[in-house]
Amino acid sequence: MTSPAGDPGPEADAGWAIVAARTRELTEGPLAGWRSFPEGWDPFRDLAGPFGFRRLSDGQIEAGFWPGPPHCDGSGQVSSRALAAFVDFCAIDLSRPARAPHHAVTLSAQIAHFAPAQAGALISATAAVSGTRYWLVSGAMVQRGDLVARFQVMLALVR
8 A cells, every 4th residue: 555645565566566577668659668558458458558667766656658649639739538538548558567467447537727738748647555445546648747637546456
């Protein structure tokens, strides 16, 4: 379990080992060096992404999304629908080491948008994760140092 301050604690090390064993390192594209699940593992993820995640030096997990033109709306900004899909993946990926080996489903998600996001640049997110049977994931996504959105997602474990 991760504390509200974001300290992953020793439990996350064991969880990260499980996650690392089930994922692959991306070797090409804008998220090279990040981890993701094998293609076909989650067809919607393959369609909506590219999404990746990595473990930072402090042990916290960071999620990443590299939006392209198909992720944009008519104004040329990254669509709020694409950002909502990223938030859902953030909640699952950022909480995965803390709740491994259990799967989870999203019960609710709240997103507060603060600035538009642009295609062609990384959007990253980190979050505080806490829970046992139900998990609360509270985080923020940024692009080029600017706050794009804050989010809060409630997950339930699938046993």
